[in-house]
Amino acid sequence: MQRNKQLHEFLLNRAEQLTEEWYESLDKTGSGVYASTDPNVIRNLKAQNFEFHQHLCKIFVMEKEAFFKEFDEWVIEIGRDPEHLNTPTHLIMREFLRVREQYMGFIKEYVDSLSAPPSQELIDVWKYAVIEAIDVVMTRVVEEKTNHLNERIEEQQQTINDLSSPLIDLPEGKALLPLVGDIDSDRASAILENTLEGCTTKKVDHLFIDLSGVYLVDTLVAQQIFQLINGLKLIGVTTTLSGLRPEIAQTAVQLGIDFGGINITSNLAGAISMGTN
Missing domain, CATH: 1.10.490.10 (Globins)
Structure with missing residues (x-):
């Protein structure tokens, strides 16, 4: 010692x-x-x-x-x-x-x-x-x-x-969610959480979701996108989808996702036009 x-x-x-x-x-x-x-x-x-x-x-x-x-x-x-x-x-x-x-x-x-x-x-x-x-x-x-x-x-x-899923304010209680790039499960979860919270905070009653910039989703992500739509419906938000690419639509159909009750347009201009009528 x-x-x-x-x-x-x-x-x-x-x-x-x-x-x-x-x-x-x-x-x-x-x-x-x-x-x-x-x-x-x-x-x-x-x-x-x-x-x-x-x-x-x-x-x-x-x-x-x-x-x-x-x-x-x-x-x-x-x-x-x-x-x-x-x-x-x-x-x-x-x-x-x-x-x-x-x-x-x-x-x-x-x-x-x-x-x-x-x-x-x-x-x-x-x-x-x-x-x-x-x-x-x-x-x-x-x-x-x-x-x-x-x-x-x-x-x-x-x-x-958070930055890749911005909720853009539009007049008369409307908002736009433009999605761009690949959406993996983590990003899809963030979009779901941020959008529901944002629509509640901003008191949105009609949300336009533009998917024209999304090129690749997997089955889990497709499910989460439609979970978002269902979640918005539960809080009283009407949803219009635009730019839904054929491969995304095909994935949704294969999953048995029901498009009934969902407003769909080919492009964002058509979606906003529909929402203002």
Whole structure:
């Protein structure tokens, strides 16, 4: 235990040296945070690395569970840091592995400084502890980064879905829903939810749905489009479809979807003309 405390102090006293040596040896020709020339980014990167060393050397004086729990705050910070989010993951992993080699060298330096060297078994325990700790932290950082990026992608996709199904106000309680591009099941669900909510909020009583810009739907999507029409009917909204392409109509027929009671026109101009009569 005493040797562990001494090793902890040895490494802690060299944390700043570890950071400076690491940064000086960085390959700064790549991309992301490690290649930045912004003084503020560099300063923050060094501070993050220094904090990493302050945490890591505690592996020799803390219980493992408490050690990783304390380290997790740093992991979350790095995994969600904008500069690291814009850095290729393989470069982040490369730097963890380089730091691991740094520690192997410092453990050797510590052992060589002792007048009575410890057993090889104890040296191996120290090395394994460092390797395991860095591997776990590296994996957690990559996991946190991936999860955060996936959250951002989902948010962006939701925004795209919202923007790709705009409800356009028309006079006298009417509105237009122009649909363009391929509609997958996620987008179809967003259209269903946003349109029902929008028609209720805007007090729409007649909605024109233009499908002339839709080229591909699957059977699930066709069902959801007609679920939308049925949902609108339940809240008192009359629906007129325009631009219904033959392949979409054929899919609907194959599904046994009933067109009865649905106003259908070949184009949007005809739909609006019908709605104004």
